[in-house]
Amino acid sequence: EVQLVQSGAEVKKPGESLKISCSVSGYRFTTYWIGWVRQLPGDRLEWMGIIYPDDSNTKYSQSFKGQVTISADRSNNTASLQWSSLKASDTAIYYCARLVLGRYYFDYWGQGTLVTVSS
Amino acid sequence: HSALTQPASVSGSPGQSITMSCTGTSSDVGSYNYVSWYQQHPGKVPKLIISSVTNRPSGVSNRFSGSKSGNTASLTISGLQADDEAFYYCASYTTNSTLLFGGGTKLTVL
Numbered sequence: 001e002v003q004l005v006q007s008g009a010e011v012k013k014p015g016e017s018l019k020i021s022c023s024v025s026g027y028r029f030t031t032y033w034i035g036w037v038r039q040l041p042g043d044r045l046e047w048m049g050i051i052y053p054d055d056s057n058t059k060y061s062q063s064f065k066g067q068v069t070i071s072a073d074r075s076n077n078t079a080s081l082q083w084s085s086l087k088a089s090d091t092a093i094y095y096c097a098r099l100v101l102g103r104y105y106f107d108y109w110g111q112g113t114l115v116t117v118s119s
Numbered sequence: 120h121s122a123l124t125q126p127a128s129v130s131g132s133p134g135q136s137i138t139m140s141c142t143g144t145s146s147d148v149g150s151y152n153y154v155s156w157y158q159q160h161p162g163k164v165p166k167l168i169i170s171s172v173t174n175r176p177s178g179v180s181n182r183f184s185g186s187k188s189g190n191t192a193s194l195t196i197s198g199l200q201a202d203d204e205a206f207y208y209c210a211s212y213t214t215n216s217t218l219l220f221g222g223g224t225k226l227t228v229l
Contacts, residue, residue, distance in 0.1 A: 104212035105155035105170040
């Protein structure tokens with residue numbers, strides 16, 4: 001069974017760094033892209049970027065380029081999303097999801113990680 | 120590329136059919152048959168209901184169907200049920216090799 005299990009909710013202060021994770025199982029990690037999607041409170045889904053774990057090839061939405069870093073660790077089948085300096089406007093739910101290559105849709109999703117940034 | 124355009128809300132009565140639209144440009148919806156649709160109940164994880172414009176994943180009711188004409192994709196739900204009340208998001212691959220979501224449509228079952 002394909003599963004994407006994300007790390008737990010985080011409460012951080014502005015300016016702090018953060019790394020959240022997405023642990024996958026049930027399929028070969030290196031053969032699918034993993035994407036990250038942001039959902040601001042009460043708002044729409046936003047595609048942030050994707051990574052191909054086999055070679056760490058990464059593509060970012062222009063809106064998020066330089067704001068976050070997406071990485072993957074093949075040794076423990078985990079993708080990550082990190083910030084070096086959080087802002088209050090980063091408060092949102094972040095989802096990881098598996099992207100079907102060549103068809104460009106997300107077929108399996110993690111449960112979401114709520115990140116709250118507040119002083 | 121800004122967000123794909125979806126109506127903010129649509130509504131229908133149980134048993135009726137509704138169609139919601141997703142309008143993009145020739146750089147996204149109009150260029151590829153890579154439009155997908157996701158259903159999200161409040162507080163829940165998005166769920167894939169349509170891929171590649173018309174394909175329904177295993178386990179998704181055949182009451183859900185998708186289509187596309189030019190730069191506009193559509194999702195039709197027939198035989199509306201109370202549990203269909205949710206937010207629906209479309210997404211498309213783009214000529215920039217990125218993905219773009221729509222603003223979402225809230226479906227209300229009256």
